[in-house]
Amino acid sequence: MxxxxxxxxxxxxxxxxxxxxxxxxxxxxxxxxxxxxxxxxxxxxxxxxxxxxxxxxxxxxxxxxxxxxxxxxxxxxxxxxxxxxxxxxxxxxxxxxxxxxxxxxxxxxxxxxxHYRAVGVDIQRRISAAAAAKLQQRILSPSEIQLLAHSGLRHGDAVALCFSAKESIYKALYPIVQRYFGYRAAELIAIDPSRSQLHFAISPELADLPGCPSEVKLLYEQVGELLRSSLLLEH
Incomplete structure (x- = not known):
């Protein structure tokens, strides 16, 4: 049983x-x-x-x-x-x-x-530098790759966190926009390791829709071998 x-x-x-x-x-x-x-x-x-x-x-x-x-x-x-x-x-x-x-x-x-208009959470396993090199070509722009390279974070963790954050953004914003959107619809524009925070700009195609924000900030953390991101968008 x-x-x-x-x-x-x-x-x-x-x-x-x-x-x-x-x-x-x-x-x-x-x-x-x-x-x-x-x-x-x-x-x-x-x-x-x-x-x-x-x-x-x-x-x-x-x-x-x-x-x-x-x-x-x-x-x-x-x-x-x-x-x-x-x-x-x-x-x-x-x-x-x-x-x-x-x-x-x-x-x-x-x-x-x-109290909240959108929430999204995602968890990913840490990945190797080789896996990160492949993943970043699929989900990141050249400017995002450059930003992560100067973040001070381990490269594999930085890419996995960005992937996790974009998953959290999709989960949070899909109920608002009611349409599928890809990884490039959210652009990483800043990282604040001291606050464990990732800052993203949302593409105009989505941000122009009713209720969709133009920018979002997510929290991130490492829990053992897992990386976590969360978007908690208050009113």
Whole structure:
């Protein structure tokens, strides 16, 4: 019989529902995952996930497990957190949120729309210099590459953080703009290592849309071998 306690445990809590922003993290163990945990814990398993690999099922379960606890904190029980065609979770009225996961860690940020207009969180594993050299050609402009080179950050970490930040930006802004956009739609324009902050300019094509900001600042941090970014856009 699958055991919830053997598979996953809450490892971190920041903020509170009372103050309109709750960030949760959990550690999970793939070897201890069983698909029966979905029914055991009352978490909906879409057909696409049921047909996916065991690893994908475990990651999905971990993210929804955290979201369920976050929603409970906001006074919402037994909510089925479905996703749209772009895999964007459809949060209850009055709330917004974001989910991410690494190989053995899941993150979830949930916020009140009364206080926040966009939130996005992402976690990535640290990468080698060789992997960073390939990745930066796909997601970064020459000016961004130059900026990262003078950031004082390890090159692999700098590129992975920028990738993570652009993922967080997409998760935060997609519900506002309701359209797909690529990595070049957000341009890194400044890094502040003393504040662990990344500053991005949003392309005019997006920024001209109702509710979309022209610039955003994200926080970043390293947690073991994982790198985390978060965009918390207040009203």
């Amino acid at each position: 699958a055991s919830e306690q053997e598979f996953i445990r809450l490892s971190e809590q920041r903020g509170s529902a009372e103050h309109g922003l709750l960030q949760l993290a959990a550690d999970f163990h793939l070897d201890a995952f069983q698909p029966s945990l979905f029914s055991l814990c009352g978490i909906h398993c879409p057909a696409t996930i049921a047909a996916a690999t065991r690893k994908r099922q475990a990651e999905y379960f971990a993210g929804r497990w955290l979201a369920d606890r976050a929603l409970n904190a906001f006074g919402i029980d037994r909510f089925t957190l479905l996703a749209d065609a772009k895999r964007c979770p459809q949060w209850p009225e009055g709330l917004l949120g974001s989910i991410s996961h690494g190989d053995d860690k899941a993150l979830c940020v949930t916020a009140s729309r009364q």
